[in-house]
Amino acid sequence: MTMTRTPVANRFRPIDPQPDALPMPNQTDKTLTQIRTELLTTFSPADWESYNHLVGWLRDTDVASHALKVGDTAPDSSCQTPTAVSAPPSSCAATDLS
Numbered sequence: 001m002t003m004t005r006t007p008v009a010n011r012f013r014p015i016d017p018q019p020d021a022l023p024m025p026n027q028t029d030k031t032l033t034q035i036r037t038e039l040l041t042t043f044s045p046a047d048w049e050s051y052n053h054l055v056g057w058l059r060d061t062d063v064a065s066h067a068l069k070v071g072d073t074a075p076d077s078s079c080q081t082p083t084a085v086s087a088p089p090s091s092c093a094a095t096d097l098s
Helices: 031-042 045-060
Strands: none
Touching: none
16 A cells, blocks of 8 residues: 655744834944943833843852853853763863864
């Protein structure tokens, strides 16, 4: 018996432009500080509570010290050490790139 495969229907619909949507403003002439200030002025009390909680958590967990710095090479994701293993695979041995 020969079976014919039916193609799978496309689950993704194209994004239709909304006629009543305003165009995104061009903010290339603004600094990040200006954009941040404008954004923060729109916060409700609940937004501020969430924002302060997130900032506190980021500071408490010292996330910034683990971030890549300008010029750093991003780690190879295929060589990430799983938490249950004490050492990375030998194919991911550290190499001196200097």
